[in-house]
Amino acid sequence: MDIINEVKIFVEAECKKPSSKYGYEPFPFHLVPMVNYAKTLARELKADEEIVVLAAWLHDIGSIIHGRDNHHVTGATIAGEKLKKLGYPNEKIEQVKKCILNHRGSGKSKRNTIEEQIIADADTLSNFDNIPGIFKAAFIYENKDQGQAKDAVREKLERKWQGLHFESSKKLIKERYKAVQLLFNNHQA
Ligand SMILES: [Fe+2]
Incomplete structure (x- = not known):
């Protein structure tokens, strides 16, 4: 059995359910x-690729099924149960859950393993890759107007960039980060 494919099918099916909190969009x-x-980071940084890919597919499953509140906790529980049903070894399940x-x-400090840092x-x-999605959250879920949304998106991306753990991560999106600065910083009138 291909555990990664089983998990991918499970997550996609949950996204397709009418009850999925954010619809199908989070999947694609x-x-x-x-x-x-x-996957790219796991290979480059020689982490455990299987753990990383399973955790990537499952990391937001709590949010998809129950909504954003506490979705790291609800998601870890759902992921643990699913992986157990698929016969995945306990110690590996614990790594995915972490x-x-x-x-x-x-909070960078709480992430002890390279796999946890790669997922973040x-x-x-x-x-x-999905700036329309951040705008959607700002407009639809947070009810912001255009100016507020623009500031929120710029601040979010800046904060996210600063929080990256690895130079390899920065390298992968450096050009996009520069483009964000160009497009989102207010120019002088
Ligand atoms: Fe996520």
């Missing part, structure tokens, strides 16, 4: 690019 616009970044538990926020970075990198 967030998870697919994130998994690609995670990646999911620690993928949120800026890949999550950030995928934001630079």
Whole structure:
């Protein structure tokens, strides 16, 4: 059995359900690019690729099924149960769960393993692939107007860039980061 493919099918099916909190969009616009970044970083940094890719597919499953609140905790539980059903070894399940538990926020220090750090970075990198998605969150979920949304998006991307753990991560999106600065910084009238 190809565990990665099983997990991908599970996550896509959850995104397709009418009850999925953010609809199908997170799958093509967030998870697919994130998994690609995670895979690239795992290879470059010689991390455990299987753990990283499984955690990348599953890291937002809590948000997809139950909504954003506490989704690192709900997601780790759902991921643990799914992987157990698929017969995945316990100690590896714990590694995947740790990646999911620690993928949120800026607290770098709590991320002890390279796999956890890669998941946090890949999550950030995928934001630079999906700027419409950040705007959607600002307009639809946070009710911001254009000026507020523009500031929020610029600040978010700046904060995310600063929080990256690896030079390899920065290298992957440096040109996009520069483009963000060009497009989002207010020019003098
Ligand atoms: Fe994410």
